[in-house]
Amino acid sequence: MRQLLLLCAWLCLAPFPAFAKTERAPSTGEGPLAYALDALGTRYRLGGRSPETGFDCSGLIAHAFEQSWGLLLPHNARAQSRLGKPVGRADLAPGDLVFYNTRNEPFSHVGMYIGNGRFIHAPKPGARVRLERFDTPYWRSRFDGARRLENH
Numbered sequence: 001m002r003q004l005l006l007l008c009a010w011l012c013l014a015p016f017p018a019f020a021k022t023e024r025a026p027s028t029g030e031g032p033l034a035y036a037l038d039a040l041g042t043r044y045r046l047g048g049r050s051p052e053t054g055f056d057c058s059g060l061i062a063h064a065f066e067q068s069w070g071l072l073l074p075h076n077a078r079a080q081s082r083l084g085k086p087v088g089r090a091d092l093a094p095g096d097l098v099f100y101n102t103r104n105e106p107f108s109h110v111g112m113y114i115g116n117g118r119f120i121h122a123p124k125p126g127a128r129v130r131l132e133r134f135d136t137p138y139w140r141s142r143f144d145g146a147r148r149l150e151n152h
Contacts, residue, residue: 032064032149033095036112036120039063042129044122049075055122055129057110061097064112069151077110084149092146098134099144107144 038051045054049063058080062073073080081099092098094115102109111121117134132139 030068031095031151032061032068033112033114035064035067036060036129037114039122039129040120040131042122044125044127044129046125047075048122057122060120060122060129061110061112065149071149071151078107080110081107081145081147084147087146087148089143089146092134093148095148097147097149099146100139100142101144102142109142113146 039055039060042051042060043054044056045059046056047059048054048056049059051063055063058073058075058077061080062075065071065073073083077099080097084097087093087096092113094113096113098111098113098119099107100109100111101107109121111119111132113119113134114131118131119134119139120129120131122129123132134140
């Protein structure tokens with residue numbers, strides 16, 4: 001029974017290594033948004049998580065937080081949607097994560113709010129990391145929520 005409980009505890013915690021710190025903490029003092037913006041124009045690559053190989057949506061977010069705060073986020077939009085604190089649309093601030101249903105699957109896409117009604121994301125194969133308007137009919141109708149992560 002004890003082994004079963006330990007296994008259940010491990011399985012419940014295993015998918016969420018979100019706030020593990022990397023060994024090297026960046027010294028630039030720049031936040032995740034700066035790293036995301038540095039990736040503008042980087043090609044989309046499924047499973048990608050670096051400027052050299054390209055980014056998918058959750059890879060872009062994971063890269064930005066690892067480089068800026070040394071946080072290791074899951075490379076999965078749905079898992080990232082469970083991190084931090086919920087934020088309402090009216091309370092969005094630069095650096096907040098914004099989530100969308102883009103494949104008839106809740107929380108299947110993630111971007112980062114940059115302010116002034118725009119967000120940055122890695123959209124799809126054949127495209128590049130770019131900015132979008134938050135309030136277009138396409139994105140407004142697919143909005144699933146937002147989360148705010150804090151540097152601990």
